[in-house]
Amino acid sequence: EVQLVESGGALVQPGGSLRLSCSASGFTFNNYFMHWVRQAPGKGPEYISTISSNGDTTLYADSVRGRFTIFRDNSKNTLFLQVSSLRPEDTAMYYCVKDRSGTWSFDYWGQGTLVTVSS
């Protein structure tokens, strides 16, 4: 059974930083692209970032490029998102999402970790 468990969310002040983690199990992690998607309270989901299976290629949405960094540790089956220069509008549930290979779509979703940016 595929499991994605996010952690690291917290209440942080504007300008602050966090590292979000996603522990993956139930599939061969190093064979799959992975994504981060966020959802602000009461809003729809927003695509954030993608990383290739070996970590060599990354994509970012314009809204986070230069402030967020996606990376992975395939030896530990873990995906990360380093979030920096946080703004109140970054307040959201952050979901780790497994790619569905060859389909340009999302497959399994974690339950999310909440980031709240407020002074």
Place this chain on the structure above:
Amino acid sequence: QTVVTQEPSFSVSPGGTVTITCGLSSGSVSANSHPSWYQQTPGQAPRTLIYNTNTRSSGVPDRFSGSILGSKAALTITGAQADDECDYYCVLFVGSGWVFGGGTKLTVL
């Protein structure tokens, strides 16, 4: 900036059929946009319903189907049930990443 459009809300009677569409602010949606559809109930993570325009994800009932209708992607629910009442989101791949539609809140009554 690419904007993906959906109807904000729809209402359907139990047993009825509803089609939710997914368009682009500029241009047409085709299979090359790799449209996919996600279902979300309150307090839960989204769940994948449809990918590659019309392929149902594992365990998704066959009352859910995807297609291209004219210049838009479409999600059709045939024989709507009470527990289909939730939010539906389409996603398109636009070359530099993925873009979510604003979502459609479906009411079954």
